[in-house]
Amino acid sequence: MNVAVVGLGFVGLVTATVIADKGNSVTCIDVDGEKIEKLKRGELYIYEPGLKELFQRNMARMSFTSDYSSLRESEVAFICVPTPTVNGKIDLSSVRDSVLSVSSVDKDVIIAVKSTVVPGTASALSSMIGRSIVSNPEFLREGNAIEDTLHPDRIVVGGKSDVDMEKVCDVWEFTGAPIMRVTNENAELIKYASNAFLATKISFINEIANLCEKIPGADVATVAKGIGMDHRIGKDFLRAGIGFGGSCFPKDTRALVSFAEEKGLELKIVKSTMEVNEERIKHAIEMIEEEIGNLTGKNICVLGLTFKDNTNDLRESKSVELIDALRAKGAKILAYDPVIKELDGVKMVNRIEECKGTDSVVIASEWKEFETNPIYERAKNVVDLKKVVNLKVHPNVRVIGAYHAEN
Ligand SMILES: NC(=O)c1ccc[n+]([C@@H]2O[C@H](COP(=O)([O-])OP(=O)(O)OC[C@H]3O[C@@H](n4cnc5c(N)ncnc54)[C@H](O)[C@@H]3O)[C@@H](O)[C@H]2O)c1
Structure with missing residues (x-):
């Protein structure tokens, strides 16, 4: 054709x-x-x-x-x-x-x-x-x-x-x-409803992650695995982290909510999904502060800039939002990404090893290469915001969605 x-x-x-x-x-x-x-x-x-x-x-x-x-x-x-x-x-x-x-x-x-x-x-x-x-x-x-x-x-x-x-x-x-x-209308709505549902799964597991952080012995990765094995729920889009970003979920949930409002309807679940998502960066910042105290003047290395792994798409990236929030608190940022080598106003490093001397290494995207790295043993502090680090190899890493003894 x-x-x-x-x-x-x-x-x-x-x-x-x-x-x-x-x-x-x-x-x-x-x-x-x-x-x-x-x-x-x-x-x-x-x-x-x-x-x-x-x-x-x-x-x-x-x-x-x-x-x-x-x-x-x-x-x-x-x-x-x-x-x-x-x-x-x-x-x-x-x-x-x-x-x-x-x-x-x-x-x-x-x-x-x-x-x-x-x-x-x-x-x-x-x-x-x-x-x-x-x-x-x-x-x-x-x-x-x-x-x-x-x-x-x-x-x-x-x-x-x-x-x-x-x-x-x-x-x-x-x-x-x-x-x-x-019909055209059903096709158009199937797409929005799919994205809104997937975004809801992410916000749902992020709320459960918050709860896990309050329960000694709990870890959201295990809970997600357990619920995902139920075929009625499914295992995908249940990775806790700093929320959904990218070129689709944020804009599509916003568009769906405003479209429904024009029809006189409030989409309460989709709105809550967006609200939970908006709170993720604040939550991540609090976690980093718990680890290294006041962020003013602290050097922080952020691993991963794109909204997810295996892409160079920076649109509505939560990692970039995190960097902006860390800077607003007075932190100095270094960043490493497998494919992004330049970002306005951010000092990039070519190798993760160059982050060694920083006050904290913060993992903000789920690239496979972030699973293990000898630097996690030598760094002063490591915070995994995407549940990507292999904790069997690096048990001392602070992880989102798991109970932490000093809570
Ligand atoms: N990116 C995804 O993962 C994804 C997944 C499913 C659906 N979508 C949807 O698909 C659509 C495209 O998304 P994308 O991420 O590929 O967008 P994009 O921004 O990456 O690419 C869009 C391209 O269209 C070009 N363009 C703009 N106006 C044009 C015009 N009048 N004539 C010809 N070219 C024009 C732009 O130059 C750009 O290269 C969006 O509606 C998006 O919501 C995206």
Whole structure:
């Protein structure tokens, strides 16, 4: 098939590469000319395990441009542009612009929206351009994006035209995943409800982590394992830490709450999920203060800057929020990250060993390389805010979500 992908960020670039790998020709479109030039040279600006190799192997089937007229031959155009939350509400301007651009160059290409949009968006856009739009929300996780695109749990396809929906299903047939054919509105809400539920699991386990810290003998990792073994609950998204960040959960929970408010509804559970999340950094700071006292003038080394492991995505990173909060308390920050080597105003080190002399080494992201390190034995103090350290090797590390004798 000839397919177009519009918006070449974390979702678009992975989608385009995987679709190309399955033998399709892919026209890749982005308004950012610099990104297009990089991609033409075979360079990536996002870090996603396995993506570089897969991308470079499939470049011959991919073309890169900012010119929408290049998608004329395409049968389906996947819209993967950003949908940020601005002043608490979703900003749909990029989706609207890209849908208008696609429909103005080609009247026949099927438009499939992968961007996360509030219910009613596809129907409204469809009325605007006078033709049907397919909703095909994306569920991939950064850090696992290729695997998630190749083997999703399900494909959700929403729309009013069976022919258009069938064409979109054809693209994803290689996954072998169950396909749900639904209305546009159901597809759009399935995406928001999924993200809100996963965010709720995280805030839930973070509340249980707080409780564990008050109970001698309790540890949230063990509790999470025990509840996660119940298949009705599931083991994923039960890692306690400093809360959810990134480019999806914070903005999507905000957008869902404000969308519901416009409909006259208060989403109490989602609001509490956000509130619990907002308290995590304060909690982390208190824990570090318990360990090393007043933070003024203290040197602290933060390990991990991105919102999770295996990505270079810094959007709404809790680690960056933590650094800002530590600085506001007068601490001096050094930071190490496996892929981020520069961050405005933060002194970066190239090796974890360079953190040796600091007052505390604080682990703020769950990269595998943070599990063990000889420096944890030599450092003055280590605080694990992501439950990543192997405590059998490093029993003296202070861990979030576990009882601490000096409480
Ligand atoms: N990142 C994720 O993990 C993830 C997962 C599932 C769903 N989503 C959703 O997918 C959408 C895209 O997310 P992302 O993280 O890939 O965004 P991103 O910011 O990484 O990338 C978006 C790209 O779209 C380009 N763009 C903006 N306006 C455009 C236009 N009018 N025409 C062409 N290109 C344009 C930007 O230059 C950018 O390269 C969002 O709605 C997001 O909520 C993201």
